[in-house]
Amino acid sequence: MAFSSEPRPPADRRERFTPEGTQAPPVHDTESSPARTVSAAQDIKAVRSQTLVRLLIVALLIAQLALFPPLENENACRALVAGYALWAALLVWEAWRGRRSLPRSWKLLLVDLVVLGTLLAVAGGFDTPSAIRPLVDDAFFLIPVLAAFQPSPRVTAWMTVASGLAYLLAVQGAGTDEGWGRTALLLLSLLLLGGICTVLTRVQQSRVRSVGALLERNRELLGQAMSAEERERRSLAEALHDEALQDVLAARQDVDEARGSDRPEALERADRTLKEAARRMRSIVGELHPVVLQRTGLSEAVRRLADSAAQRGGFTVRVTGPPVPSFPWESVVYAAARELLENVVKHAEASHVEVRWEAREGLLRLLVIDDGRGLPAQALDESVRSGHIGLASLQVRIETAGGRLVLEPLLPNGTTATVELPFAGPDTPSGGG
Known part of the structure; x- marks a missing residue:
């Protein structure tokens, strides 16, 4: 997501977001x-x-x-x-x-x-x-x-x-x-x-x-799954507070400054800030409930995910892949693309990311390739132990659908994530953009 170039309220004038509860670290009872x-x-x-x-x-x-x-x-x-x-x-x-x-x-x-x-x-x-x-x-x-x-x-x-x-x-x-x-x-x-x-x-x-x-x-x-819902709700609250809500607060201040005075630039700034807040909220809601997946199909939905991730992560992204007809596991592919791109944004520190997909030999294959820090050999196990079940739960979901998730290091640096899922449609060429 892009950030507004207009000034934000000073730190002491912003509302502070404090979670109602904190998550205790996982306890490992070695005796049991x-x-x-x-x-x-x-x-x-x-x-x-x-x-x-x-x-x-x-x-x-x-x-x-x-x-x-x-x-x-x-x-x-x-x-x-x-x-x-x-x-x-x-x-x-x-x-x-x-x-x-x-x-x-x-x-x-x-x-x-x-x-x-x-x-x-x-x-x-x-x-x-x-x-x-x-x-x-x-x-x-x-x-x-x-x-x-x-x-x-x-x-x-x-x-x-x-x-x-x-x-x-x-x-x-x-x-x-x-x-x-x-x-x-x-x-x-x-x-x-x-x-x-x-x-x-x-x-x-x-x-x-x-x-x-x-x-x-x-x-x-x-x-971890028992507290996953609470973490997702907190994450959503933080995203709305730290981004969209701050834009709304800034717009309110601009409106207050313009009220009773002849300052059209304040109203214009408020209008731009509200538009940016609306765009961010649409992006957040779109990631939570991918209406675009139903309206425009998997290919366009993944492209929008990649563009949004590139704006938030500060890297360039190249998306290639042909249109993919609707099939039973397209929501799993979308979820995989979202989780993998989110990991790139948060952890990879990449400068360039490539997302491509193709359907061949009864499989739809999605690849997310970045030139960032790379993942350790035990990335899935370590993510679970540290309280992050995104990759692990994604792997379970993919395997339940009859597919597989493979994470491989990319030399000299970076990671290649490959998702394969059963695909009953016709084979598609691997090119396209």
């Missing part, structure tokens, strides 16, 4: 953040699943003692398995009761390893046919599976290595006559399974982080 909530829920599910898998180890050990008894210390082995079964049952009860949290589950895995290693060492071997592998050996393979429920791939990897070492120490301590070839093969299989579980844990960790980040962003958007 969505990322922490997702992580905590995932931990509970992991612990519960882990306790159920541990019951499978108990079943294997009971089957081992029942079908193929130990060669030595049978009573001690039975007592050890009975105590382990009771402990595993208590963990299941605690995990599903949900009244208090269990210890870090990687510490519980150490108990599993101690029990398996002790059983294998104390038993001195099992009365198992040569063609059948002891079920205790299979139980060692479930340790990496238990560890896979951990949120950390590093824990899974270390528990896999610990399982292999515990198995080797137990076999050596038992003094069995099993060949080293068979032991090495089992150890290799165990490490391979542990490697697969480690990869799965890493994938799961990445997914949990992604979901947490999305929930965090949605939470920030929701918090």
Whole structure:
């Protein structure tokens, strides 16, 4: 918008605009953040699943003692398995009761390893046919599976290595006559399974982080959206007060000076000031409710937006694009052009801006290119955190319509913003002005 060249009322004679309320900065409760909530829920599910898998180890050990008894210390082995079964049952009860949290589950895995290693060492071997592998050996393979429920791939990897070492120490301590070839093969299989579980844990960790980040962003958007209406009303009030209302006040002073005196220049100045105020108010109302979009179409509406932004931002603008027939998402395109140009006015400090559009291959593509300061790599996230949801809400609106918003740096400086939306009309040439 252009500013009137006529003198304004002195600062001490202008009405002061004071918002009725101030907006408190966003509060980030780290204890109840969505990322922490997702992580905590995932931990509970992991612990519960882990306790159920541990019951499978108990079943294997009971089957081992029942079908193929130990060669030595049978009573001690039975007592050890009975105590382990009771402990595993208590963990299941605690995990599903949900009244208090269990210890870090990687510490519980150490108990599993101690029990398996002790059983294998104390038993001195099992009365198992040569063609059948002891079920205790299979139980060692479930340790990496238990560890896979951990949120950390590093824990899974270390528990896999610990399982292999515990198995080797137990076999050596038992003094069995099993060949080293068979032991090495089992150890290799165990490490391979542990490697697969480690990869799965890493994938799961990445997914949990992604979901947490999305929930965090949605939470920030929701918090900002709750006060968006108030901010828009304050912004409108400030715009009307700082621009149009000041022109009206100046015109009133000119009228008061001309009343009862022969000063036609004061009336002429008042007339010019009122015309400027009317133009500004039409511009503000036009941006809030784009009647021009309905009357003249999208192309003309975007041109007027660009001209208004150039006057307010003090930059030159080049607008190119053919006439675009009416289509369902033209209001989204208009809103995108308005938001992107407003960001250029407020933040870019640009000297030249180019706005162009074209419709090709079922898409309408709008580009807003400026030579200003440029946007940081995390512009959308940073805008939300700082309390500005314009770009973020615009992105959501565009994606809801089946399109996309892309912000790219322009070398050596500046930004290229590209908006793509579905367009069912005929293809149009990219030229035109």
